[in-house]
Amino acid sequence: MGISVRRLSYGLGAEILGADLSRTLSDEDIAQIRQAWIEHGIVLIRGQDITPEQHIAFSARFGTLDDHAALFKYRHPDHPEIFLVSNKPKADGTPSDTRNTGVRWHSDLSYTLRPAMGSLLFCREIPEVGGDTMFANTYLAYDSLSEGFKRLIGPLWAVHTFEEAVRETEGVRDPANIAAMKKVNRPVMQPMVRPHEETGRKTIYVSTGVTTHIVGMTREESQPILQYLYQHCIRPEFVYRHRWQRNDLIMWDNRCTMHKAVGDIPSGGIRHMHRTTVLGTPSGQLYEGA
Ligand SMILES: O=C(O)CCC(=O)C(=O)O
Ligand SMILES: [Fe+2]
Numbered sequence: 001m002g003i004s005v006r007r008l009s010y011g012l013g014a015e016i017l018g019a020d021l022s023r024t025l026s027d028e029d030i031a032q033i034r035q036a037w038i039e040h041g042i043v044l045i046r047g048q049d050i051t052p053e054q055h056i057a058f059s060a061r062f063g064t065l066d067d068h069a070a071l072f073k074y075r076h077p078d079h080p081e082i083f084l085v086s087n088k089p090k091a092d093g094t095p096s097d098t099r100n101t102g103v104r105w106h107s108d109l110s111y112t113l114r115p116a117m118g119s120l121l122f123c124r125e126i127p128e129v130g131g132d133t134m135f136a137n138t139y140l141a142y143d144s145l146s147e148g149f150k151r152l153i154g155p156l157w158a159v160h161t162f163e164e165a166v167r168e169t170e171g172v173r174d175p176a177n178i179a180a181m182k183k184v185n186r187p188v189m190q191p192m193v194r195p196h197e198e199t200g201r202k203t204i205y206v207s208t209g210v211t212t213h214i215v216g217m218t219r220e221e222s223q224p225i226l227q228y229l230y231q232h233c234i235r236p237e238f239v240y241r242h243r244w245q246r247n248d249l250i251m252w253d254n255r256c257t258m259h260k261a262v263g264d265i266p267s268g269g270i271r272h273m274h275r276t277t278v279l280g281t282p283s284g285q286l287y288e289g290a
Helices: 029-041 052-062 069-074 138-143 148-154 162-167 177-181 219-233
Strands: 004-007 014-017 042-045 081-084 115-126 131-138 157-160 188-191 193-195 202-205 211-214 237-243 247-252 258-261 271-280
Touching: 004 029, 014 029, 029 042, 029 052, 029 247, 052 115, 052 219, 052 271, 069 081, 069 202, 131 138, 138 202, 138 219, 148 219, 162 177, 188 193, 202 219, 211 219, 247 258
Parallel strands: 014 042
Antiparallel strands: 004 014, 042 247, 081 271, 115 247, 115 271, 131 237, 131 258, 157 188, 157 211, 193 202
């Protein structure tokens, strides 16, 4: 029995049925999953009872995995390829640093010179309700802009910073960890319209959670354009909202989607996720301006 693919929503997403990630999948199955991922932006694979080793092995079929040096304080202690997103308190009882990870819309690692191509988030524990993740299709967002607005933003670049990526959670995370990671993540600039290297289709590449301003403009001047794009990208028809079940795995394409952890975790609810990250091709440049 082979695998099959079923769409999840109008905006994006497909579910893969009939795959068992605890086994080594055939090259044909991997090619089919990859094809669905390219076509639909995210793929969901449910009911996977997998170990960290199996999660890593499956992820590595899609490219070189990040060792999460940019986020080195939040790696799995035994597996640098696994980044932990968890609200489980630390051993000393203090709150987890990563409990608010990704609560603002973003595309993974856009504040680095080698942004993520894919991310594979695996759900190990989830409360009875809440802990959802939302995904938005930035191809549809680009395509539905007017020609005038496309011409306006086409040549522009924007600044993406680690500092912005953690800004809303400062005070939540250990400041010493943040300071250590800031040192290895200098501000970068990325094109605001970034063609997807495999499909050639254009996408919008700015996000509330990471972008500070447009290169060559002040923050005040940039805001109306950026705010318009942020709102536009997350129109309901471009978005899929995922209600996690334990043992769900979602692999998203960071080049044509953005995502956001909704943060709707009921008090006392435990949400524990493992993420692997497939590196993309280098993009952007260091930003030396103010
Ligand atoms: O926990 C989530 O729902 C998403 C967190 C996130 O942004 C990520 O793992 O890249
Ligand atoms: Fe993320």
